[in-house]
Structure formats: C-alpha cells, structure tokens
Amino acid sequence: MVAPESIHDGFELANTRRTLPILLLSAREAVMEHFRPLLHAHDITEQQWRVIRVLQERGEMDASRLADLACILAPSLTRMIKALEARKLVASRRDETDGRRSLISLTEKGRTFIATVAPSSARIYADIEARVGTELLQRLTDDLVALRTALDDEL
Amino acid sequence: MVAPESIHDGFELANTRRTLPILLLSAREAVMEHFRPLLHAHDITEQQWRVIRVLQERGEMDASRLADLACILAPSLTRMIKALEARKLVASRRDETDGRRSLISLTEKGRTFIATVAPSSARIYADIEARVGTELLQRLTDDLVALRTALDDEL
DNA sequence: CGCTATAACTTAACACGTTAATGATGCTGC
DNA sequence: GCAGCATCATTAACGTGTTAAGTTATAGCG
Numbered sequence: 001m002v003a004p005e006s007i008h009d010g011f012e013l014a015n016t017r018r019t020l021p022i023l024l025l026s027a028r029e030a031v032m033e034h035f036r037p038l039l040h041a042h043d044i045t046e047q048q049w050r051v052i053r054v055l056q057e058r059g060e061m062d063a064s065r066l067a068d069l070a071c072i073l074a075p076s077l078t079r080m081i082k083a084l085e086a087r088k089l090v091a092s093r094r095d096e097t098d099g100r101r102s103l104i105s106l107t108e109k110g111r112t113f114i115a116t117v118a119p120s121s122a123r124i125y126a127d128i129e130a131r132v133g134t135e136l137l138q139r140l141t142d143d144l145v146a147l148r149t150a151l152d153d154e155l
Numbered sequence: 156m157v158a159p160e161s162i163h164d165g166f167e168l169a170n171t172r173r174t175l176p177i178l179l180l181s182a183r184e185a186v187m188e189h190f191r192p193l194l195h196a197h198d199i200t201e202q203q204w205r206v207i208r209v210l211q212e213r214g215e216m217d218a219s220r221l222a223d224l225a226c227i228l229a230p231s232l233t234r235m236i237k238a239l240e241a242r243k244l245v246a247s248r249r250d251e252t253d254g255r256r257s258l259i260s261l262t263e264k265g266r267t268f269i270a271t272v273a274p275s276s277a278r279i280y281a282d283i284e285a286r287v288g289t290e291l292l293q294r295l296t297d298d299l300v301a302l303r304t305a306l307d308d309e310l
Numbered sequence: 311c312g313c314t315a316t317a318a319c320t321t322a323a324c325a326c327g328t329t330a331a332t333g334a335t336g337c338t339g340c
Numbered sequence: 341g342c343a344g345c346a347t348c349a350t351t352a353a354c355g356t357g358t359t360a361a362g363t364t365a366t367a368g369c370g
Contacts, residue, residue: 013273014280016208017224020292021190021201023299024183025226030306031175040359046176047326053171064348069172071180076326078350083325100335100348118168125169132305136298137175143295144178150287151185195329200355219318231356233320238355255318255365 020147034128038120042113047072048080049117052089052106056114060105062095089113175302189283193275197268202227203235204272207244207261211269215260217250244268 016022032046039049050070055061058069067077081104084090089110095101106114129137171177187201194204205225210216213224222232236259239245244265250256261269284292 013208013277016205016212018296019280020186020283020295021183022205022226023296024179024186027299027302028176028179028183029226030303031179033308034306035176036358045325045358050171050177053168057171062348071177071184073327073329074349075328075351079326098336098348102349122168125174128175128306132302136301136305139294140175140298140302141173141178143291143298144182146291147182147287147295148185150291151189151283153188191328200328202356217318228357228359229319230321230358234355253318253366257319 031128034124035121038117038124042117044117047076048084051077051080052084052110052114055090055104055106056111060103062101062103063092064101066104084110186283189279190276193272193279197272199272202231203239206232206235207239207265207269210245210259210261211266215258217256217258218247219256221259239265 035046039046047070051066051072054066054069061069063074063077063081066072067074070077072080081090081092081102085092087109088107090104091107092102092104095103132140190201194201202225206221206227209221209224216224218229218232218236221227222229225232227235236245236247236257240247242264243262245259246262247257247259250258287295
C-alpha cells in the first residue's frame with residue numbers, strides 16, 4: 001500500500017500520508033463516520049455531545065475546565081453554551097466566589113437526552129471495539145496516551 | 156490519572172476521556188501544537204500545507220483525488236484553492252478530456268515556498284520522533300493504519 | 311439522437327477551529 | 341485603598357468542517 005521506507009530520514013519531509021497528523025486525522029474520521037448518523041439524527045454535533053457527556057460524568061464545572069476536558073477551545077465553548085442553553089440541555093450561572101467564572105451544568109432535560117442517545121452510542125462503540133479487536137484497541141489507547149505524555153511540554 | 160476500569164462494558168457509555176475520538180483528537184492536538192508556530196509564521200494553515208505537500212509529492216491531479224489524499228472535504232478544497240491561487244502557490248485548469256474535472260498543480264512559487272518551509276518542518280518532525288521514540292512511533296503508525304482498515308466499510 | 315442518471319465540482323448555510331483583542335473580575339504589593 | 345498585572349470569559353474575524361442543494365458535464369441506454 002505504501003512504500004516500506006523509513007518514516008523519516010531527518011533531512012527531508014516524510015511522506016505526507018504517513019505523518020502523525022494525517023494518520024491521526026484519518027483514523028479519527030474513520031471512527032467518527034460511525035457515530036455521525038446517530039448524532040445527526042438527534043440534531044447534535046459531535047462537539048456538543050462531548051460537552052454534555054463530560055458534564056454528566058463530572059458534574060457542574062467552570063467553562064475553562066469544561067473546555068479542557070471536552071477538547072474544545074474557549075471561544076467555541078462560549079458559542080456552544082448559548083446554543084445548548086437555548087435548547088435547555090445545560091444551564092449556566094456565575095460563580096458566587098469568583099465573578100469571572102461561569103459554572104455550567106447539565107439540566108434534567110440534558111440528562112434525559114443523554115439517556116436517550118446513550119444506548120445507540122454504546123452499541124456503536126461496541127461494534128467498533130469488535131471490529132478493531134480488544135488487543136489493538138487497548139494498545140492504541142495506551143500508546144495514544146503515551147504519545148500525548150511524550151509531547152506534553154510540561155510548562 | 157484515570158480509573159483502571161475496562162474500556163467499555165457494552166452497556167454503558169465509556170469514560171469520555173478514554174474513547175477513541177477524544178484520544179485521537181487530543182493526540183493530534185499535541186502533535187500539531189509543535190507545528191503551529193512554523194505554519195503561522197509562514198501565513199499558511201495546516202490544511203493548506205497538507206494540500207500543497209500532496210501536490211508536490213504526486214504532481215497535478217483532479218480536485219477529488221487531492222481532497223481525498225489531503226483529508227479535506229470538497230467544499231473546503233474549493234475555497235482553499237481560490238486562496239492558494241490568489242497567492243499563486245497553485246494553479247488550476249479544466250481537464251480537456253472531462254470538462255467536469257478541475258486539475259490542480261503546484262506553481263514554481265509553490266515549490267519554492269515548500270522548499271523554504273521544509274527544513275524547519277523536518278526538524279520539528281525529527282524532534283517529535285526523538286521525543287516519542289522510534290518504537291512507539293512505528294507501532295502507532297502501523298496501528299493507526301490497521302484501525303482505519305478495520306473500520307473501513309469496504310463498499 | 312434525446313432522456314435519464316450519475317459524477318465532479320460549486321455554492322450556501324451554519325457550526326467549530328484558531329488567533330487576537332476586549333471586558334470584567336480578582337489579586338498583589340506598595 | 342489603589343495601581344498594575346494576571347485570569348476568565350467573551351467578542352470579532354477569518355478559515356475549515358459538515359450537510360444539503362444547485363450546476364455543469366459525462367455516461368448509458370433506448
């Protein structure tokens with residue numbers, strides 16, 4: 001499929017299709033392809049789904065932490081919270097002890113929404129797990145965490 | 156860092172932070188973080204950089220194939236080609252034998268541009284390779300390809 | 311040849327990614 | 341107490357992701 005040359009010789013650009021950015025991007029695309037029909041059917045974006053799931057798992061938190069955990073930038077989150085509030089899936093309030101912070105939480109409607117979508121989502125993930133195989137999936141999970149750790153510039 | 160429970164039990168949602176979509180997203184983010192200053196300094200986006208690199212590696216091709224290889228959707232590519240043409244980094248022309256197709260190619264200026272940025276880019280990739288380690292990088296590369304293959308619905 | 315279907319792009323509309331700048335609040339030291 | 345700096349959130353501007361609809365061109369078929 002691809003020439004079996006070394007990934008990178010240190011002097012020239014690597015084959016674009018074999019670089020980490022594209023491999024990670026296309027792998028992610030292959031995974032998301034399976035979830036998209038479900039999310040679309042429930043009129044929610046992938047990013048919004050991440051946000052409300054994080055809220056369900058960890059409860060109310062400020063916007064910065066939510067953005068960090070859901071892998072979403074602050075400006076995007078600001079826009080999304082407005083949309084999710086309009087649908088009454090989340091609620092936000094000012095932190096009383098720190099007026100700069102905005103605390104976001106899941107509403108009862110939000111919890112119900114997740115409960116509605118969760119079974120299908122879990123089924124899709126189980127199908128992916130079955131296709132990929134437990135061994136490969138486990139190794140990938142560990143290696144991806146290791147990759148992040150190796151690249152994290154501990155400031 | 157994360158509770159050492161099984162990835163997924165088949166009945167409930169997995170821990171969001173341990174799911175493939177987020178792992179792949181955050182790993183990619185960790186990698187791109189290192190390239191962003193360079194790309195920004197040359198006033199080019201990550202996606203545009205992918206597009207012109209694919210053109211350099213494989214030469215003139217039609218838009219569909221280019222979009223596929225660079226992992227970019229057709230509507231995005233249409234917009235990008237306009238921008239890249241305005242900067243005279245790429246050129247496009249109609250396919251003479253199939254009037255529907257648009258053939259995209261790198262200009263001389265485009266080649267020069269890549270030659271200018273390539274050394275820094277290669278240095279950054281080499282640094283990443285050094286941090287991550289050859290073994291982990293090689294295994295990840297293979298596993299990510301395997302993941303894509305496993306999930307590809309061969310239509 | 312003409313009709314229909316399909317394919318390759320293009321456009322449009324809306325959401326998110328990314329960077330920079332602004333506003334508001336908190337904090338620190340004097 | 342207040343001036344100056346840091347932090348959190350928001351806004352703005354532009355590029356890309358995503359889906360749907362629209363254009364133009366080709367292919368198939370009677």
